[in-house]
Amino acid sequence: MDRRSFLKIGGTFFAIGVGCKFDSPAKESNFGITVDSNRNIGHLARNAVSQAISQNLTTDVLIVGGGIAGLAAASSLKGRAFLLCEMNPKLGGTSSAVNIGGTQFSQGAHYDLSYPGYYGKESLSLLERLDIIKWSGRNDRWDFVEKKYLIDSKNEQRCFSNGVFMESVLPNSELKQNMIDLLKPYIGKMLLPTTQIGVEMHWLDKLSFYAYLEKYLPITAEFIESIDYQMLDDFGGTSREISAMAGIHYYTCRPYFSKPEPELFSPPEGNYYFINKLARSLPKESIKTNYLVVATSKQSNHWLTDVWNVQEKRKIRIKSKNIIYAGQKHLLQYLYPKAYSQFKDVTYTPWIIVNIELNGEVITSNFWQNDYLSPNGQFLGFVNSKTQYSNGNRVLSAYYCYPSVYHYLVQEIETDPKKIVDETIGYLSTYYNQDLTKYVKHAYVKLLGHAMPIPAPGFLTKQRASLVDGMSFAGVDSGRLPLMFDAMDSGIQAANVLSET
Ligand SMILES: Cc1cc2nc3c(=O)[nH]c(=O)nc-3n(C[C@H](O)[C@H](O)[C@H](O)COP(=O)(O)OP(=O)(O)OC[C@H]3O[C@@H](n4cnc5c(N)ncnc54)[C@H](O)[C@@H]3O)c2cc1C
The missing domain is CATH 3.50.50.60 (FAD/NAD(P)-binding domain)
Structure with missing residues (x-):
């Protein structure tokens, strides 16, 4: 979810509350939970x-x-x-x-980025006909028409990695630079739609992204943890599960390495x-x-x-x-x-989205995407609606991705949604270093059993x-x-x- 900024220079560590875990705070809470599911x-x-x-x-x-x-x-x-x-x-x-x-908030896919001119013409012209994009000769790409839904890069994202705030999921290192150098030649070749990727690239679909990285780079467990987070976040599988073609596509499908950065479009x-x-x-x-x-x-x-x-x-x-x-x-x-x-x-991965509506202004920092790396690899962070829409109550949209064998778990959550809502409030409270329970007005749980093909x-x-x-x-x-x-x-x-x- 932080594709645009995976390159940013990291290394800045902010003061944090590592020990401030808010476990299951909603026990004494009194808010409603709405579940949207297809179980029946x-x-x-x-x-x-x-x-x-x-x-x-x-x-x-x-x-x-x-x-x-x-x-x-x-x-x-x-x-x-x-x-x-x-x-x-x-x-x-x-x-x-x-x-x-009275406002619609995302319960699934929540963003896209401006499109290079070399993307497939048919989708581009449909998007143009719908008045969603227009050609920018200056930027040599298709930009979005409704500028009010662009996320400013300074509010774009923050990463909470195992109790530490960082600027980027992939911390800056020589290894990261080497990966960037390794992947650069693929820019302009990793197209959308993916059916237009040249046959000379098809060998990349025969091996896993992990096998590809291991072949060319001295990867470490820590490095792979960050890569896996990004792959789960967009593709529902780790670097060992997805193809090298998918992994390389993630980093090179737009000219992320040049300025200006692609526009990030994310309406509420x-x-x-x-x-x-x-x-x-x-x-x-x-x-x-x-x-x-x-x-x-x-x-x-x-x-x-x-x-x-x-x-x-x-x-x-x-x-x-x-x-x-x-x-x-x-x-x-x-x-x-x-x-x-x-x-x-x-094979499909199940996803669960928990939208937490808060009453009152209790949160002061506003970042759109809040990545969350923790021993619970299923919780992938949340989007803060205040970067998209300043009126109304704040909504924090939390995302969980489960391994494909866990389809049954999605059904269990339907019968007992409070557990995952409590867990979510616990993560959010830990992130903001304050117990948010008493500010929760309502929770909306969306269960997507066969959500994402790996x-x-x-x-x-x-x-x-x-x-x-x-x-x-x-x-x-x-x-x-x-x-x-x-x-x-x-x-x-x-x-x-x-x-x-
Ligand atoms: C949690 C999550 C976050 C995502 N985030 C992004 C993102 O930020 N940006 C992005 O580009 N992509 C994102 N994606 C990918 C997203 O899936 C695609 O962008 C796109 O929405 C997929 O559309 P689709 O039409 O292929 O499938 P779906 O959205 O799955 O649509 C299939 C439809 O068919 C209906 N259906 C199935 N069977 C029947 C039946 N028998 N009778 C009637 N109706 C039926 C279903 O109800 C469903 O509405 C995300 C995916 C998930 C799961």
Whole structure:
């Protein structure tokens, strides 16, 4: 999350309260907790199978999933009629937001950076059409239109590493400089979308980032701890789990080494900003929320798809010529197993986001991103809303990333959310060196079970069919990096594939 500043000269250690751990302070607290989870979805889908059809609809293209990829696909259908089904009451997927006191706050992806001119033209022109970016000839890049959402580099980030405040996750050292020198030649070659990375770079997808670093640098455990934090933060896996291509991409996909620094764009609602812009550009009546796709079958020249209307508790059958599948691919094993086999290799990390709304002005330091390295490797820090939005209550958005085998834990948290909320308040109190419990107004917990596909070796360059029986595939779990730009391009390409048939 601190890509722009990983280069900064560190070495400055601030006075801290190493011993001021605030364990589970919320025991005597009296605030509400709201949990947003999809745990019931499997159960709903199973129940829906035996229900009668209450309505028949026909469209040209059915889109499954209302995240960035599904919406970008809808925007790229060039006039073809479509219905987009999103199972949640709100669009967004991993770029969603929660309403707190009348303002939307991010519950997932929360930023992007300005785009170099050499990035993929189709996503850039969609972003331009949506009036999100404009070309800056002076900076030779695409900058954001709404400057009020740019984060000033002086408030950008602070790192709390095992009880010590530091300027950067990767402390300055000869080793860091050597890594920068090693990776510099990749600038301009690590593109977005990742499908445009040249084949001469594909060998980097055959080994882990750890193996790559170990081959060329005298790495230390401390150095790898910092690298792992950054890889978990953006890709959900450690340097041993992700490919060298993903790791190198992180440090070189923009010209971070030159001035001016890329713009850092982070509205309070995070990347839900992009979701809103996309949704508003589409016909309202074609977007269906609370529509859970539960079954689909291919007939001779069309698809029949059953959808459970979660709100109205009734089943709808949709006839369509094509399907763009922009939902999580592991669900294809139930929906259309024939298409699932090519996604079997994808593993997902669960993420949990805890938004803590505070009453009153108790915090004086305002940094956007607050990295947090501790023996609990799951807690990755938090975003402070006061750097994005000065009105209303302060919201601290805390992020947890769990290993992929911990999917069950996400379910346990739904039944006992107080534990993770208490834990979060403990971390925040330790960071700010004061017990924040009595200032907490409300906590919002977002559980994302299959949130982020890990870009393991082989994931980015594996050849997958773009079309199976008239179904095309979008989403970052179709072999992309978990980044807004790649999600958007995957949707555009899934729509393009259909227009070629
Ligand atoms: C915690 C977190 C933080 C992140 N931060 C950033 C960031 O700061 N910047 C960045 O660029 N990227 C970030 N990412 C990556 C982010 O995932 C992508 O940028 C992008 O939002 C992925 O979009 P997508 O459409 O591919 O998938 P998703 O967002 O997962 O969308 C899939 C959608 O399909 C729906 N769906 C699935 N099955 C069905 C069904 N059967 N019926 C109906 N609907 C269904 C889901 O509900 C969901 O809405 C982050 C990811 C996570 C998890």
